[in-house]
Amino acid sequence: MSTYPITIALHNLGCKVNQYDSEALLSQLTSAGYTPVSFDQVSDIYIINTCTVTHTGDKKSLQMIRRARRLNPNAFVAVCGCMPRSQPDSTEKITLAGADFIFDTRKPEDLLAKLGHTPATSAIESTTGRTRAYIKIQDGCDRYCSYCIVPYVRGPVTSRPPADILAEAQTLISHGAQEIVLTGIQVAAYGYDTTSLPKLIQMLAGFTKRIRLSSIDPWAVNDEFLAVVRDTPELCAHFHLSLQSGSDNVLTRMNRRYTTADYAQAATQLKQLRPDMALTTDIIVGFPGETESDFQDSLHFAEEMGFSQIHVFEYSQRSGTKAADFPGQVPSHIKSKRGQEMRELAAKLKTQFLQSQIGQIANVLFEDTTKGHTENYCQVQCTGTPNEIAKVHIIDATHEILIGNIV
Secondary structure, eight states, X not given: OOSOOSEEEEEEOSOHHHHHXXXXXXXXXXXXXXXXXXXXXXXXXXXEEEOOSSHHHHHHHHHHHHHHHHHOTTSEEEEEESGGGTSTTHHHHHHHHTOSEEOOTTOHHHHHHHTTOOOOOOTHXXXXXXXXXXXXXXXXXXXXXXXXXXXXXXXSOEEOOHHHHHHHHHHHHHXXXXXXXXXXXXXXXXXXXXXXXXXXXXXXXTTOSEEEESOBOGGGOSHHHHHHHHHOTTBOSEEEBOOBOSOHHHHHHHTOOOOHHHHHHHHHHHHHHOTTOEEEEEEEESOTTOOHHHHHHHHHHHHHHTOSEEEEEEOOOOTTSGGGGOSOOOOHHHHHHXXXXXXXXXXXXXXXXXXXXXTOEEEEEESSSSEEEOTTOOEEEOOXXXXXXXXXXXXXXXXXXXXXXXX
């Protein structure tokens, strides 16, 4: 490129890890002199950080590339994220959709070099001033669940040195962050030298008011982890404990390496230590070979667990994974029907959980003057001071939020 653009627009799809990577990239580009604008505006550069976990992610990623090209036919369109690494023909699809350059999000220096710059900073600058800040502590996955493309596109498990994480957390907190959210592709797999996830939590607890985990797996709930849950009040009573199915038959085919009994034990142990805990999860319906009986088992188990929120996904067949070739692929109309049933249960359970909070005194971190979140991540409608934690009396609840008054 003989001349270099001034404005840059970035669109992120997918998980919190993608969000963190996007913020790191945007920070470096801003430091290099580019001006961020909304993705809906005409811009000189468009960046799309793609997701490929499902076919829907692929479809949306390609749609955003085409949208960028329509907004400015002369723009420089760059693409990163998981989709380029997912399938042999992904690069061709991305290029045909209108991309000029494909790079690895975790190597922003490649894009900067393309634009004639060198790396300047980290994700810290783009996340300062936020009430809640994310820190990526690890990347990659080695579990190889039979349905999942992630280990193939994100690579092996790598963990950041604790000193780097602590330094980033301290900077974020000094710029106003009241809560640190630890995120990664497989947070429970964090381990650097002799530092485990529980030890890292203990290190962070010394100088932050709140620590939240984006997600953990049942196998991570061991004695060391439970001791940290018991002894660390800064760790929020909200655990996103990945389930995927409430049927042991399906869990085996998924290669999840735990049973519903294992899951229930982990959830019960956490609940005993933190009775105010919110338990959230992900559930896939319509996995290959899932019978109606398996699905009913999954429904019943979800109800027994009393989840406060369930993210429901219809199984998406991903070429390159073992499950893509499994017999018994479930027809789309049955997957849709099961997805609707599971979402109806999820809505009922969420309402029940919110109703159970009425009468409680909760510590609420306010994002603005009208709403905030409790430690167990319930949204509260209340008048408060932005970026401050206040005690709130919960007086009512709708299907979606709690309503309260400052104590």
